[in-house]
Amino acid sequence: MIGSGDAILFTGAGFSLGARDTAGDPLPDSETMRRELHAVLFGDGPPDDSTLPDLYDVALARAPEELERYLARRLRIGELCDIERYVEWFALPWRRIYTLNVDDLETALGRLARAAPALRSISATRGDRGQSADGLAVVHLNGDVRDGAATLTFSTPQYAARLCGQDPLYRDLIDDLDRWPFVFVGTTLDEVVLWQHLELRRRRGASRYGTAVISSPAPCHAHATCCWRISAWSGWRRPSKSSGRTCAMDGAVRRRVVAGDARFSRAACAAPASAP
Numbered sequence: 001m002i003g004s005g006d007a008i009l010f011t012g013a014g015f016s017l018g019a020r021d022t023a024g025d026p027l028p029d030s031e032t033m034r035r036e037l038h039a040v041l042f043g044d045g046p047p048d049d050s051t052l053p054d055l056y057d058v059a060l061a062r063a064p065e066e067l068e069r070y071l072a073r074r075l076r077i078g079e080l081c082d083i084e085r086y087v088e089w090f091a092l093p094w095r096r097i098y099t100l101n102v103d104d105l106e107t108a109l110g111r112l113a114r115a116a117p118a119l120r121s122i123s124a125t126r127g128d129r130g131q132s133a134d135g136l137a138v139v140h141l142n143g144d145v146r147d148g149a150a151t152l153t154f155s156t157p158q159y160a161a162r163l164c165g166q167d168p169l170y171r172d173l174i175d176d177l178d179r180w181p182f183v184f185v186g187t188t189l190d191e192v193v194l195w196q197h198l199e200l201r202r203r204r205g206a207s208r209y210g211t212a213v214i215s216s217p218a219p220c221h222a223h224a225t226c227c228w229r230i231s232a233w234s235g236w237r238r239p240s241k242s243s244g245r246t247c248a249m250d251g252a253v254r255r256r257v258v259a260g261d262a263r264f265s266r267a268a269c270a271a272p273a274s275a276p
Helices: 030-042 052-062 064-074 083-091 105-112 156-163 168-179 192-204 221-233 251-258 266-270
Strands: 008-011 019-021 077-080 096-099 119-123 136-140 182-185 212-216
Touching: 030 052, 030 064, 052 064, 052 156, 077 105, 083 105, 096 168, 105 119, 136 168, 156 192, 168 192
Parallel strands: 008 096, 008 182, 096 136, 119 136, 182 212
Antiparallel strands: 019 077
């Protein structure tokens, strides 16, 4: 399936587990980012229950320069552990790559690895449809950190703005789901803008969707049940109770993708020091 060049890769935070920031520290997960932004705004005292979206919104309004410096330091990638693994993933003949991540992983790979394939970054929040044919397209659905804090999708008002209409690149994503098989890695698909566009398509009357391959992490039971609701209008195959995931690959390609499961797991996200 992947060898045909038809498959599309869709990545989330778990895919960047092997990345380190410009100071050599693991990239922050949402809880780490919440605590660190609280310190940026209110000092080093114990953080209260402020949410990450609220803290990001306050930082945009009251401390935009500090927020820009924080994002450049913590979400720009300085080094990659097990860099050959990333080269292998990006070198597979994907039709396209979508990512929920705002880090600059593909740019860092091109800078750090001689054997890296040609990649080009596209950002949904800067209105970039990426018409150039040079390199494999990596579509950042939540924005690209290099474009600045105001262009990313973190705060509640930013998500609200995305939900007010249809996003051209999300429409492209839904069209691709209608045509091609997908491999989801490092995400549980808990993304409200994605589900908004899926629901809009469902209400208009959907035809079919490409066979999906959920690699890692395997969704928890409740969230998996939510995902399988769309099976009535998609080509996804419900996983067996024992497997906990959907898999539609064969032989060596299947082993190559599924072998990466542990490295993209939620457990590894919670303990980045154990990542490769």
